[in-house]
Amino acid sequence: MGKYQGVYPIVKKTRLTDTIFDIWVAAQSIAQEIRPGQFVGILCGGKPLRRPISICEADAANGAIRLVFEARGEGTRWLAQQEKGDKLDILGPLGNGFPDFPTDKKVVFVGGGIGVPPLLMTCRPFGKNADVYIGCRTADNRILIHEFQSTCRNVVVATEDGTSGVRGLVTAPLEKRLLEAPCDLIVTCGPKPMMKAVSELAEKYSIECYASLEERMGCGMGACLVCVCGIRDKKGEVHNRRVCSEGPVFNAKEVVW
Secondary structure, three states: OOOEEEEEEEEEEEEOOOOEEEEEEEOHHHHHHOOOOOEEEEOOOOOOOOEEEEOOEEEOOOOEEEEEEEOOOHHHHHHHOOOOOOEEEEEEEEOEOOOOOOOOOOEEEEEEHHHOHHHHHHHHHHHHHEEEEEEEOOHHHOOOHHHHHHHOOEEEEEEOOOOOEEEOOOHHHHHHHHHHOOOOEEEEEOOHHHHHHHHHHHHHOOOEEEEEOOOOOOOOOOOOOOOEEEEEOOOOOEEEEEOOOOOEEEEHHHEOO
């Protein structure tokens, strides 16, 4: 699988919330290579380091990739100001995505915050074998709910303030689901405390779990070592692994949370 660097135009832009934006970019070479769980690096506003943005979806037939991101820092705020027709300097696909899980497995997807978008592409092949649990601070932070509902068997939303769905953390309805019915696999992406809690539930109920980690990145290709995290091998020894090139997806039981 190759990596491509080019200047690609935005073909569609939508604002999902006050701070979260949804853009489609015509990047045919990347769209044809991307795997669920991978990301791209974008040069933003003349900054020397690329900003890592997860792939929400890819349309290989039309040569486009979908990026859903939050305007947090200076780079992503610049990205949020770009409009249809503007061109972006993008490098990708980067990282290792999720393994090729058999699509007849019953899978529970657990997302939080801006970790929700990359789960959409990942869950689509599972269709009605997939349940999705989404955690948000408040109802105003919900994104992509209808798209998950049109794809998956069941979608459960949990908000910390109770303004939508279940009140509290997403791990409460998740554990209820795990007690009620078996599943073969859990896939999670979002804030580290949430993923740690999900990983602990997976271990408690002896369910395989994969997590897509988010760390600050410099080069995005494994050279600068900014994004290293601790991963435990089969002997229990901890080694530093680069999230950008050896991840971002890891078996959750191997992660030193």
